[in-house]
Amino acid sequence: MKFSFWPAPMQDFGTVLDLCQYAEASGWDGIWYADHFMPNAEDTSTPWPECWTTLSALAVAVPRIRIGSLVAGNTYRHPAVLAKMAATIDHLCQGRLVLGLGAGWQENEHKQYGIPFYTVAERLARLDEACAVIKSLFTEKKSNFDGRFYQLENASLEPKPLQDPLPLLIGGGGEKVTLKIAARWADEWNVWGTPDTLRHKIGVLEGHCADLGRDPGTIHKSAQALLFMSEDREWLEKRRQTPMQMATMIGTPAELRETVAAYADAGVDELIIPDFTLGQGDAKKAAMDTFIHEVAGRPRASH
Numbered sequence: 001m002k003f004s005f006w007p008a009p010m011q012d013f014g015t016v017l018d019l020c021q022y023a024e025a026s027g028w029d030g031i032w033y034a035d036h037f038m039p040n041a042e043d044t045s046t047p048w049p050e051c052w053t054t055l056s057a058l059a060v061a062v063p064r065i066r067i068g069s070l071v072a073g074n075t076y077r078h079p080a081v082l083a084k085m086a087a088t089i090d091h092l093c094q095g096r097l098v099l100g101l102g103a104g105w106q107e108n109e110h111k112q113y114g115i116p117f118y119t120v121a122e123r124l125a126r127l128d129e130a131c132a133v134i135k136s137l138f139t140e141k142k143s144n145f146d147g148r149f150y151q152l153e154n155a156s157l158e159p160k161p162l163q164d165p166l167p168l169l170i171g172g173g174g175e176k177v178t179l180k181i182a183a184r185w186a187d188e189w190n191v192w193g194t195p196d197t198l199r200h201k202i203g204v205l206e207g208h209c210a211d212l213g214r215d216p217g218t219i220h221k222s223a224q225a226l227l228f229m230s231e232d233r234e235w236l237e238k239r240r241q242t243p244m245q246m247a248t249m250i251g252t253p254a255e256l257r258e259t260v261a262a263y264a265d266a267g268v269d270e271l272i273i274p275d276f277t278l279g280q281g282d283a284k285k286a287a288m289d290t291f292i293h294e295v296a297g298r299p300r301a302s303h
Contacts, residue, residue, distance in 0.1 A: 001260070001263070001264050001268065001269060001270065001271060001296075002029040002030065002222075002269060002270040002271070003028055003029055003270070003271055003272075003273065003291075003292060003296045003298070004028060004029050004030035004031065004032055004066070004222075004270060004271070004272045004273070005019070005020070005023040005028045005030070005031055005032070005272075005273055005275065005288065006031075006032045006033070006034075006070060006224065006272050006273065006274040006275060007019050007020065007031070007033065007275050008274065008275055008276050009033065009034045009036060009048060009049065009051070010039065010046050010047060010048050012047065012049070013049060013054065013057065016033075016049075016054065016058075017057070017058070017061055017062075019275065019284070019285075019288075020058055020061075020062045021061070021062055022285055022288065023065070023288065024062050024063075024064055024065050025301065026288065026289060026292055026293075026298075026300075026301065027292050027293070027296075027298035027299070027300075027301070028065060028288075028292055028298075029065055029066065029270070030065050030066035030067065030068065030098075030270070030272075031058060031062060031065060031066070031067045031068075032067075032068050032069070032070035032100070032272055033051050033054055033055055033058070033067070033068075033069060033070065034051060034069075034070055035051035035052070035069050035070075035071060035072040035073055035076070035100075036048065036051070036073070036106055036109060037050065037076075037109045037112075037113065038108065038109050038112070040106050040108060041108075044108065044112070051069055051072065052069070052072075052085055052089070055067055055068075055069065055089055055097070056088075056089050056092060058093075059089050059092040059093035059096070059097070060092055060093070063093075063094075064096075065096065066096050066097075066098060067089075067093060067096055067097055067098070068097060068098030068099070068100050068167075068169065069098075069099065069100040069101070070100045070169075070171065070190065070224075070272070071100035071101055071102040071169065071170075071171035071172075071190065072099070072100060072101050072102065073102060073103075073104035073105075073106070074101055074102065074103055074104055074123070074126055074127045074130045075103075075104035075110065075115055075116070075117070075118070075123060075126065076104065076115060078150070079129075079130035079131075079133040079134050079150060080133055080134075080137060080150070080152065080155060080157070082099070082101075082130075082134065083099075083133070083134045083137045083138060083157055084137075084157060086099040086134075086161065086166060087138070087157060087159065087160060087161045087166065090161040090162050090163055090166050091159065091161075091162055094162065095161075095162035095163045097161075097163070097166060097167075098166075098167045098169050098188060099134070099166060099167065099168050099169065100169040100170075100171055100188075100190065101127065101130065101131070101134075101168065101169065101170060101171070102127070102170070102171040102172050103120075103123040103124050103126070103127040103172065103178070104117075104123055105123075121177075124174070124177045124178065124181070125148065125149070126149045126150075127170075127178075127181060128181050128184075128185075129145075129147040129148065129149050129150050130150065131168065131170070131181065131184070131185035131186075132145065132147070132185070133145055133147075133150050133152060134168060135165075135168065135185060136152070137152070137155065137157040138157065138160060138161055138165060138166055139160075139165070141156070142154050142155065142156055143155045143156075143157070165187060167187040167188050167220070168185060168186055168187050168188070169186060169187065169188035169189065169190055169220075169222075170182040170185065170186040170188075170189050170190075171189075171190045171191065172190075172191060173191040173192070173193065173197075173201050175201070175204045179201065179204050179205045179208050180208045182205060182208075182219065183205055183208035183209045183211075183212050183214060183216075183219075184208075184212055184214075186219055187218075187219065187220065188219065188220040188221070188222060189205065189219050189220070189221055189222070190221075190222045190223065190224070190272075191223060192223065192224055192225065192246055192247045193223050193225065193247045194225065194247050194248075195259065195262035195263050195265070195266045195268075196266075197247065198221070198223050198263060198266040198267065198268050199266040199267065202216075202221060202266065202267045202268075205219070205221075220269050220270065221267055221268055221269050221270070222268065222269060222270035222271070222272055223247075223263060223268050223270075223271060223272065224247075224271070224272035224273065224274060225246065225247035225248050225249045226244065226246050226247070226248045226249070226274060226276060226277050227248075227249050227256075227273050227274070227277055227278065227287075227291065228248060228249070228250040228251075228277055229249075229250075229251065229252070229253060229256060229287060229290065229291065229295075230252065231252055231253075233252075236250055236251060236252070253290055253291075253294040253295050256291070256295045257294075257295055257297075260295060260296065273288075273291060275288075
């Protein structure tokens with residue numbers, strides 16, 4: 001299983017860069033960055049750097065491990081423009097980019113920036129067409145597409161990505177539409193969830209793959225959950241008793257090894273750890289070390 005790191009997007013670039021370089025040096029496999037313009041909150045004054053310009057800097061400054069968007073909002077950019085951006089960054093990072101893409105869901109940033117929000121069904125229909133546009137531009141010398149939402153006319157995209165294919169990740173767990181889009185187009189798929197959630201969702205994904213005649217083993221499957229890790233059992237029990245909107249992993253390092261094994265048993269290929277709950281500064285790096293070495297079992301670098 002791969003293990004990747006997700007720095008919170010409201011941190012300044014110097015902090016993000018330091019954490020990402022530390023993740024690379026200490027044995028993590030990848031870095032993911034969220035594509036939002038502001039917090040999903042009433043107060044949107046928190047500083048919030050943009051995803052793709054940040055990824056372009058990380059592409060050069062973090063030279064070895066994978067980087068990707070988790071996930072780009074399809075409504076924010078024409079898919080042909082996004083494809084050009086992704087292909088360019090794939091060259092900057094020498095073939096390590098994953099283009100994570102989703103339908104878009106955060107209403108306040110659409111409203112503030114005057115970006116049409118559409119209905120859920122309309123956003124998903126646009127996502128399906130966007131995948132076709134991106135895949136065509138990445139692979140064809142000239143692309144023509146006459147869709148309901150997007151049109152290409154003898155369109156070129158040069159240079160092509162270094163990777164063949166540049167992985168397209170679809171994010172989301174909607175079982176009727178999103179997972180069908182993933183089955184049709186995705187090289188990778190991602191969702192928040194516990195091992196039980198992932199086991200169920202992967203079963204649904206496999207069903208859509210069967211309908212399309214696709215081997216589900218060709219789709220790299222990743223998941224994430226908030227990490228609460230400690231040797232303090234009283235503190236852990238309080239976390240377990242606190243209702244949370246997002247999936248969680250709660251336990252001692254020894255208990256979390258069992259959790260990681262459960263994700264692997266469910267069919268997860270990559271586990272992504274957000275830094276949102278890991279503290280600040282040296283405490284965050286200590287938590288990163290404990291997880292990657294004591295839970296994930298990666299060897300410590302020799303000096």
